[in-house]
Amino acid sequence: MVRAPTYDEKGMKRGAWSKEEDDKLRAYILRYGHWNWTQLPKFAGLSRSGKSCRLRWMNYLRPDIKHGNYTKEEEDTIIKTRQQHGNKWALIAAKLPGRTDNEIKNYWHTHLKKKIDKKTDSADQEHEETSQSDQAERQEINLAATTSSSDHHHHAVGSPVNSLCEDISTRDFWTQPFVSDSENDYYSLSSDSCYEYTIDIFDPVMQELQAFDVDFSS
């Protein structure tokens, strides 16, 4: 379910991300942060636009991203917040730690919207038959919409990922450009050797991350 890789007129790769690209981006950002999305792909050895890198990191690679099924509480929060503020996906995402605006947007369009429409339709039908059962239906919808989750933050606190991020973020190399890791002239490398070169540097970083049992395979 991904776009086939293509190249634009500037030679920038588009479409699905490979594992190697993910590893490069993840390792670079965990080490140096995203100090400038436009410049980042150049330093990270990626033939991607900054925009594409940012999207990949924000929506997929961030260590605190939660993948998988939504809980009833999360669904309720989405429904309720959307009722209050409209399609403010970033705002909704802020209420659901680990979920991204893009994911929530997709989830709304593919699951929740239909669910709500279905409920509304059945409620309308029942209204024609009996106003009493209709009221109950609406109450159920309202109840779902007004039930909020107050316990979204417990999952990540104290996790290995968190301590890892805190650890890395406090190191003094955090803001240093990637090229400073080497005395070699990064830009003098060919694209092929550049790739090998970055992988060589990222290997220890990835091993360091794996030591914390961080699972990047999902």
Place this chain on the structure above:
DNA sequence: AAGTGTGTCAACCGCGAGCGC
């Protein structure tokens, strides 16, 4: 088995806000 329709979701696009010069 093959063709077609539908669902899903990663990725792209365009726009506006914010900031520095």
Place this chain on the structure above:
DNA sequence: AGCGCTCGCGGTTGACACACT
């Protein structure tokens, strides 16, 4: 004030997976 740049947001697209005929 005006320009250029970066970033983030929301809407949309595209391609794969699966269901259906």
